[in-house]
Amino acid sequence: MQEKINQYTAEINSFQSKNAEELESFRIRFLGTKGIIKDLFEEFKTVSSEDKRTFGKVLNEFKQLAEAKYQTLKDGSETDDNSSKSEQDLTLPGEGFEIGARHPLSLVRKEIIEIFKKLGFNVAEGPEVEDDWHNFSALNFPEEHPARDMQDTFFIKKGGEKGDIALRTHTSSVQVRMMEAGKPPFRAIMPGRVYRNEAISARAHCFFHQVEGLYIDENVSFADLKQTLFYFVQELFGEGTKVRFRPSYFPFTEPSAEMDISCSICKGDGCQFCKHSGWVEILGCGMVDPNVLENTNIDSKKYTGYAFGMGIERITNLKYQIKDLRLFSENDIRFLKQFQSEMI
Numbered sequence: 001m002q003e004k005i006n007q008y009t010a011e012i013n014s015f016q017s018k019n020a021e022e023l024e025s026f027r028i029r030f031l032g033t034k035g036i037i038k039d040l041f042e043e044f045k046t047v048s049s050e051d052k053r054t055f056g057k058v059l060n061e062f063k064q065l066a067e068a069k070y071q072t073l074k075d076g077s078e079t080d081d082n083s084s085k086s087e088q089d090l091t092l093p094g095e096g097f098e099i100g101a102r103h104p105l106s107l108v109r110k111e112i113i114e115i116f117k118k119l120g121f122n123v124a125e126g127p128e129v130e131d132d133w134h135n136f137s138a139l140n141f142p143e144e145h146p147a148r149d150m151q152d153t154f155f156i157k158k159g160g161e162k163g164d165i166a167l168r169t170h171t172s173s174v175q176v177r178m179m180e181a182g183k184p185p186f187r188a189i190m191p192g193r194v195y196r197n198e199a200i201s202a203r204a205h206c207f208f209h210q211v212e213g214l215y216i217d218e219n220v221s222f223a224d225l226k227q228t229l230f231y232f233v234q235e236l237f238g239e240g241t242k243v244r245f246r247p248s249y250f251p252f253t254e255p256s257a258e259m260d261i262s263c264s265i266c267k268g269d270g271c272q273f274c275k276h277s278g279w280v281e282i283l284g285c286g287m288v289d290p291n292v293l294e295n296t297n298i299d300s301k302k303y304t305g306y307a308f309g310m311g312i313e314r315i316t317n318l319k320y321q322i323k324d325l326r327l328f329s330e331n332d333i334r335f336l337k338q339f340q341s342e343m344i
């Protein structure tokens with residue numbers, strides 16, 4: 001009996017199944033109801049009682065070996081089966097993935113930048129966390145002046161105290177940095193995110209995006225400003241778009257103006273969007289105040305300049321007739337998908 005078991009053990013150890021049928025015949029041969037193990041247990045009954053102990057152990061170990069072998073081969077063949085299945089399906093089409101779309105604000109920002117680049121403007125960027133000097137003081141906002149309230153500011157507290165660090169309220173801060181760092185002439189636009197402490201609604205948000213512009217050189221006049229903005233508007237909204245300037249106030253420009261364009265939705269006939277006036281405001285602008293030039297060590301007798309600033313959301317609203325600002329930051333795929341055709 002021991003001899004038989006040795007023989008079978010060798011057979012089991014060297015057994016490899018090539019397919020499910022071979023494995024099944026292995027199971028029947030060793031583990032089946034009329035299989036070898038069953039027979040050996042029958043034979044075991046005839047073993048003398050003093051040999052039963054040793055043989056019982058040997059026989060049990062042999063049974064475990066056969067079962068373990070069967071289980072391993074079975075597990076292996078299952079995984080093999082799966083992999084061979086996927087190999088067979090090589091001709092199936094791939095799963096495919098959806099290509100994303102550019103965010104409408106990115107599309108419009110790109111368009112704005114490209115128009116100004118054609119006019120020789122560079123692109124400048126600066127920090128979103130700013131100090132009081134770059135966001136306010138250098139721009140001629142007097143200390144404690146109510147003009148600071150025009151832009152509700154998120155201050156960053158230092159040790160529980162309201163410090164002079166804040167989230168920038170406009171990208172005019174980048175203009176200050178540029179004027180401080182170099183020498184005129186300057187001709188650049190500053191795109192970026194800005195923050196204001198406002199309750200979120202369809203018409204206001206606590207952050208939005210701006211593109212501001214600055215041009216400083218000898219003999220720059222308001223006429224240059226008008227010409228540049230007129231060209232910009234024709235490029236962005238199409239030829240025939242009318243412009244008008246209304247006097248306004250900003251601490252950093254003198255004179256200051258707000259610019260309206262003929263409503264791009266109703267072409268000036270009057271609609272809900274332009275509140276039936278035919279005009280919509282799109283930006284603020286003016287001649288850089290001499291105090292700002294002096295604050296940044298630029299000779300205000302030699303140099304003059306203009307500045308302007310617009311909200312990208314506002315321009316996007318006009319271009320795509322999006323009425324609720326909140327849509328821009330909700331990441332709703334149904335909204336964003338609509339801009340898919342405007343890729344690249």
Ligand code: PHE
Binds near residue numbers: 169307
């Ligand atoms: N900085 C102004 C704002 O955020 C916009 C502006 C820029 C106005 C430059 C005039 C000149 O409202």
